[in-house]
Amino acid sequence: MSLEDxxxxxxxxxxxxxxxxxxxxxxxxxNVLYGLYHPDAGTFLMDGKPVRLRSPRDAIARGIGMxxxxxxxxxxxxxxxxxxxxxxxxxxxxxxxxxxxxxxxTTAKRFGFQLDPRARVDTLTVGSQQKVEIVKALHRGAQVxxxxxxxAVLTPQESDELAQVMRGLVAQGRTVVLISHKLKExxxxxDRVAVMRRGRTVAEVRAAETTVSAxxxxxxxxxxxxxxLTGVPAPPxxxxxxxxxxxxxxxPLDAQDARGGTAASxxxxxxxxxxxxxxxxxxxxxxxxxxxxxVASGPPVLDAKDLRAKGDNSRxxxxxxxxxxxxxxxxxxxxxxxxxxxxxxxxxxxxRALEGGGGTLLGGPLAGLTPALAKARGVGHVPEDRxxxxxxxxxxxxxxxxLGRHRQPPFARGPWVDFxxxxxxxxxxxxxxxxxxxxxxxxLQALSGGNQQKVVVARELDADPKLLVVVQPxxxxxxxxxxxxxxxxxxxxxxxxxxxxxxxDLEEVLALSDRVYVLYEGRVTGHFPRKDLDExxxxxxxxxxxxxxx
Amino acid sequence: xxxxxxxxxxxxxxxxxxxxFAALGAMLSERAGVVSVGVEGMMRTGAFCAAVAALAMxxxxxxxxxxxxxxxxxxxxGFLSIRWRSDQVVSGMALNLVAMAGGTFLLESLFGPNxxxxxxxxxxxxVPGLSAVxxxxxxxxxxxxxxxALTLPFLFHLLLSRTPLGLRLRAVGDKxxxxxxxxxxxxxxxxxxxxxxxxxxxxxxxxxxTAVLDRFEQHTPAGLGFMALAAMVFGRWTPLGAFAAALFxxxxxxxxxxxxxxxxxxxxxxxxxxxxxxPYLLTLLVLALQGQRGHAPAALGTPYEQExx
Numbered sequence: 062m063s064l065e066d067x068x069x070x071x072x073x074x075x076x077x078x079x080x081x082x083x084x085x086x087x088x089x090x091x092n093v094l095y096g097l098y099h100p101d102a103g104t105f106l107m108d109g110k111p112v113r114l115r116s117p118r119d120a121i122a123r124g125i126g127m128x129x130x131x132x133x134x135x136x137x138x139x140x141x142x143x144x145x146x147x148x149x150x151x152x153x154x155x156x157x158x159x160x161x162x163x164x165x166x167t168t169a170k171r172f173g174f175q176l177d178p179r180a181r182v183d184t185l186t187v188g189s190q191q192k193v194e195i196v197k198a199l200h201r202g203a204q205v206x207x208x209x210x211x212x213a214v215l216t217p218q219e220s221d222e223l224a225q226v227m228r229g230l231v232a233q234g235r236t237v238v239l240i241s242h243k244l245k246e247x248x249x250x251x252d253r254v255a256v257m258r259r260g261r262t263v264a265e266v267r268a269a270e271t272t273v274s275a276x277x278x279x280x281x282x283x284x285x286x287x288x289x290l291t292g293v294p295a296p297p298x299x300x301x302x303x304x305x306x307x308x309x310x311x312x313p314l315d316a317q318d319a320r321g322g323t324a325a326s327x328x329x330x331x332x333x334x335x336x337x338x339x340x341x342x343x344x345x346x347x348x349x350x351x352x353x354x355x356v357a358s359g360p361p362v363l364d365a366k367d368l369r370a371k372g373d374n375s376r377x378x379x380x381x382x383x384x385x386x387x388x389x390x391x392x393x394x395x396x397x398x399x400x401x402x403x404x405x406x407x408x409x410x411x412x413r414a415l416e417g418g419g420g421t422l423l424g425g426p427l428a429g430l431t432p433a434l435a436k437a438r439g440v441g442h443v444p445e446d447r448x449x450x451x452x453x454x455x456x457x458x459x460x461x462x463x464l465g466r467h468r469q470p471p472f473a474r475g476p477w478v479d480f481x482x483x484x485x486x487x488x489x490x491x492x493x494x495x496x497x498x499x500x501x502x503x504x505l506q507a508l509s510g511g512n513q514q515k516v517v518v519a520r521e522l523d524a525d526p527k528l529l530v531v532v533q534p535x536x537x538x539x540x541x542x543x544x545x546x547x548x549x550x551x552x553x554x555x556x557x558x559x560x561x562x563x564x565x566d567l568e569e570v571l572a573l574s575d576r577v578y579v580l581y582e583g584r585v586t587g588h589f590p591r592k593d594l595d596e597x598x599x600x601x602x603x604x605x606x607x608x609x610x611x
Numbered sequence: 612x613x614x615x616x617x618x619x620x621x622x623x624x625x626x627x628x629x630x631x632f633a634a635l636g637a638m639l640s641e642r643a644g645v646v647s648v649g650v651e652g653m654m655r656t657g658a659f660c661a662a663v664a665a666l667a668m669x670x671x672x673x674x675x676x677x678x679x680x681x682x683x684x685x686x687x688x689g690f691l692s693i694r695w696r697s698d699q700v701v702s703g704m705a706l707n708l709v710a711m712a713g714g715t716f717l718l719e720s721l722f723g724p725n726x727x728x729x730x731x732x733x734x735x736x737x738v739p740g741l742s743a744v745x746x747x748x749x750x751x752x753x754x755x756x757x758x759x760a761l762t763l764p765f766l767f768h769l770l771l772s773r774t775p776l777g778l779r780l781r782a783v784g785d786k787x788x789x790x791x792x793x794x795x796x797x798x799x800x801x802x803x804x805x806x807x808x809x810x811x812x813x814x815x816x817x818x819x820x821t822a823v824l825d826r827f828e829q830h831t832p833a834g835l836g837f838m839a840l841a842a843m844v845f846g847r848w849t850p851l852g853a854f855a856a857a858l859f860x861x862x863x864x865x866x867x868x869x870x871x872x873x874x875x876x877x878x879x880x881x882x883x884x885x886x887x888x889x890p891y892l893l894t895l896l897v898l899a900l901q902g903q904r905g906h907a908p909a910a911l912g913t914p915y916e917q918e919x920x
Contacts, residue, residue: 097792118794133789135782136909146782147793149775156773197793 064089064100065260071205071238076231078239078247078268081257082280082540087240088130090257091207094238095127096120126198130210130240132190134197136183140176141165144197168200173229186604187397188219195226205236212246214398214565217600224250242280243568244273256280281540359388362423362528362559363409369417370404378404380583381418386528386559391550393574394563397603401583402563403445406532409561410442411435423527436465441526441558443517445533451517452505459487459501462520486523494519495545511542518549529553532563547573567596581605613745619862619869620749625823627861628760629654629815629832633839634846634853635767636811640685642771642848643804644784644910648703649688650812651836652710657681657816659714662827663721665730665820671755674733674817681813682806684710689805693798696914707836718827727826754822756814764854771850780804784908787915797915815839834891841894847906856897863890 064086071077081087092098094105096114105112107123114120120127134143141161150160162178169176174192182190191211198206208227212220227237227250241247247254248268256264256279264279363386372378378401386392396402407413409422411430419428423438435442444450452461463472463483471482487501494515496508505513514534521529531550535543550573554560564570570577571594579587579602587602589595633654637647661677668676684706691702718726733754741751771777779800783790787797819835820827838860845859846852867889870877878886 095792096794116794116796117792121794127792129792133786133792135786135789137785138778138782142778142782143789146778146790147795149778151775154774155769156775156778 064093067257067260067262068103069094069255069262070265071236072253073204073236074231074234075252076227076237076239076250078241078251078254079257080241080244080247080254080276080280082242085257085280086260087242087257088209089260090262091127091209091238091240094120095125095207121201121203124202124204125207126201126203126205127207128191128194128198128209128211130213132194134182134190134193136181138182139178140180140182140185140193140196141178143182143193144168144178144200148201165196165200169196172196172199172226174226187214188216188222191215191219191223192226203235205238206230207238207240209240210242211239212241212243216397216603217567217596218604219600220246244276247276248273359390359557359559361385361387361421363420363427363561365409365418365420365422365427367418368405368408368415368420368427370408370413370415372401372404377416378583379408379416382578382580382583382585383418383420384578384585384588386561388527388557388559389554390575391554391560391562391573393570393577394561394580395567395570395577395587395599395603396565396580398565400580400603402565402580403532404583405580406442406444406530406561406563409435409528409530410440410444436524439525439527441521441524441529441553443514443521443529443531443534445536445563447513447517452513454506454513455504457502458491458496458505458508458516459483461505461516462487462490462501462523464520466524490519490523491516494549511538514538514542514546518546522549522553525556526553526558529558529560530563531560533565534562535564535566535569567599570599571596579603615869615873617746617749618873619865620746621752622865622868623858623862624749624753624757626864627858628756629818629823629835630839630842630857630861631760631764631815631854632756632811632818633815633832633836634842634857635763635850636681636808636815637840638808638843638846638848638850638853639767639780639811640805640808641843641911642784642908643780643801644787644908644913644915645689645692645801645805645808646699646703646912647688647805647808647812647843648700648840649684649706650703650808650815650839651832651834652703652707653681653684653809653812654816654819654832654836654839655707655710655714656684657813658820658831659717659816659827660813661817662727662730662820666728670731670733670821673730674814674821677817677820678810678813681811681816682809685805685809685812688809689802692914693801693805696916699912699914714827714831715829718829726828727820729825730821732825733822756818756822764850767850781908784910787910787913791915801915812836812839838890838894841898844907845897845901848908859897860890860894863893 067086067090069079069090079087079090089098093100094114096117096119099115105114112123114123117127135146138146141158144165145161150157150164152160165176165178169178169192172195174196176189176192176196182193185193195206211223215223224246227239230237231252239247239251248271251268254266254268254271254276255262256266256276258280266276363384365385366383368379368382369377370379380401382401382405384392394402394405404413408415408427408430411432411434415428419426421427422430422435423440425434425438442451448454453464466472467478471479471486473479474482484501488499490496491499491501496512496515496519505516508516518534529550534546534550538546547569550560550562562570562573574594575591577587577589577594577599578585579589579599581603582605586605587599589599633650636653637650640647657677657680660680661673664676665673688699688702688706691697692699722728733756735752735754738751742748771781779790779795783797783800790800791797815835816832819831824831839857842856842860843853845856846854867886871883871886
């Protein structure tokens with residue numbers, strides 16, 4: 062059940078933002094508007110008349126276009142082929158690709174996009190692919206354009222550009238519906254904001270008459286209002302590009318309490334959520350949230366030199382990456398998706414063979430590392446795709462907790478499974494990490510994504526890793542779980558582990574990292590200590606800009 | 612020497628159609644994202660039904676019956692893998708087993724242990740004058756399927772790369788969700804491709820019992836369906852590539868027959884089993900050299916589910 066009594070008014074010629082936490086039902090509501098999902102009950106009126114959308118075809122025919130969060134592009138086809146797919150121009154029954162290219166170029170130009178219609182989509186940057194998606198919708202005559210989390214994968218620069226595109230569309234009389242959970246962006250571009258919570262629309266406000274913290278409290282629930290308002294309010298007119306202001310304002314929402322002053326307000330916000338309450342109350346972790354500001358001084362746990370490795374497509378994915386990680390620090394790896402981050406994490410955990418380079422990892426050579434060797438030396442791993450790499454979803458929670466250490470006490474005694482020891486350890490971990498339900502005997506797949514992730518984090522941290530490699534640790538998690546995972550990473554750091562955190566979410570990187578490396582096309586294009594971190598400069602490096610002064 | 616080459620070419624062109632049709636059929640289905648391991652079973656069913664039908668009706672009509680039979684098996688595969696989203700490899704292998712056992716059972720219960728009675732083969736066409744030309748003359752004297760097999764790959768190429776339908780088929784095999792969000796029906800496209808693939812595989816089977824042989828033989832198609840799959844893979848899921856690979860495998864087949872008949876002394880040196888296995892060894896070798904399946908459609912084998920990405 063993802064939608065429950067949700068209503069939404071869309072006024073022509075405005076930019077309406079729909080905000081809400083992960084799982085609040087934003088995307089589901091939009092998929093209903095686009096005819097992909099069919100509501101069990103309720104009505105949909107267009108220009109006052111009831112309309113039934115049986116498929117996206119109906120929605121397209123009525124001038125509704127949608128840009129999905131995960132792009133709906135066929136990577137092996139060209140830009141033009143993707144845009145005309147389903148309404149292809151033909152000449153004598155054959156595809157008229159020249160005309161398709163002309164049409165696409167015309168549409169793109171009309172809206173000010175630079176796109177080569179003959180380029181294959183998989184050769185384009187993420188930002189350009191998004192433009193293809195927008196052109197695809199406009200080419201079909203979309204009057205109402207729905208964008209689902211469009212900035213989730215963009216650099217700050219690309220986000221700015223997108224904001225201008227959206228305002229431009231509205232200026233041309235089109236209607237834009239923007240789905241987002243990034244409130245600073247929303248307030249920068251939207252005319253009106255609708256707030257969703259647990260499948261319902263709980264408020265609709267004019268963007269000019271609200272603040273980030275007011276929206277935040279609406280998103281997480283009534284009870285939190287007082288607490289959330291103690292955060293620094295963002296100026297209502299804040300523009301998307303004004304990163305500094307917005308960060309301050311956003312902090313209470315995204316639990317990025319690392320930034321000094323706003324730390325105090327974070328636990329308050331989570332108090333409001335029943336799920337999160339336990340963490341806040343359980344205390345010891347939040348006490349350490351005073352921030353990543355301290356400079357690490359431990360010995361290096363990882364000293365990698367000139368790492369080279371191939372990607373799954375056997376093209377070079379790492380082309381000479383060097384990095385150092387010391388005990389007691391969190392090192393963020395920033396970059397646009399697909400620039401070698403995944404391969405780097407796999408190299409560090411022994412899952413991917415090195416083609417060249419090396420160095421030391423926890424006192425042993427990095428070359429020839431295997432997963433077993435990495436584990437033995439004290440590497441913990443929270444992979445990006447937990448269902449594929451971290452857990453077995455059909456096994457019970459306690460079995461999953463034992464995975465990897467299933468031959469050691471307390472999970473085994475000699476050659477036998479130690480059922481009692483395993484139960485005790487799992488039960489304790491579930492309580493400490495606030496996993497719901499705290500029942501070690503249920504199948505892991507019965508847990509929500511956030512709770513599954515907590516199980517993974519609990520298991521990896523329980524092994525007391527000296528180097529922790531985490532990839533996209535909070536993707537898809539709700540706000541309470543995000544806060545808990547972040548707190549656990551800080552806890553690991555405080556215990557003296559070196560943490561390598563790969564994240565596509567720049568906010569997360571900025572919030573947690575002591576140092577940040579930027580990867581672009583398998584090379585390090587930037588390395589910033591915390592004091593020099595600047596969102597816009599990071600964004601530049603993520604797009605491949607090298608340092609101005611060497 | 613020229614004579615040997617001529618006869619090798621001739622028997623290559625005689626053996627090729629079954630492989631070409633089946634490879635094209637499998638490719639059609641797989642380009643739309645549905646695994647086609649069931650080709651062997653579709654061929655067998657097509658071959659059996661065509662041979663039986665040819666006892667009662669003109670052979671060309673019987674070939675159409677064989678195509679329909681292949682499509683019927685494909686329909687079961689479509690029902691299992693598109694409608695019920697079952698594992699496509701398992702579904703295909705199950706159909707192969709059903710066709711294997713069913714064919715044998717029906718053959719023995721209807722006709723006894725000697726196989727179907729002989730039928731009238733498809734007529735062979737002699738191009739006047741051409742037969743006398745060295746090598747090129749090997750093109751003359753084949754039945755209709757051979758000439759069809761020499762043209763269809765180009766038509767399939769045109770279909771896939773130059774028509775709207777082809778664009779949609781390619782798209783649905785690589786990213787079905789993109790197709791669905793444009794208001795096109797993923798299942799309609801896949802059904803079309805699977806049934807079309809069944810027709811082609813059925814045709815490939817029918818050719819075996821009406822042109823290559825003159826009856827349904829107990830072991831038909833004896834692994835040719837799998838060889839067609841190999842041709843599709845080796846041809847990187849393209850019509851012309853699959854065509855070239857199928858010709859290559861057919862040549863291997865012809866070589867086996869040619870060697871056995873033109874150089875009987877070879878049988879003293881090499882066990883006959885080795886010669887029999889030659890085409891299959893060739894297939895294995897080629898697939899091993901090809902390496903990883905880098906050219907397969909991205910969504911191959913993945914059932915389409917609307918609410919997942």
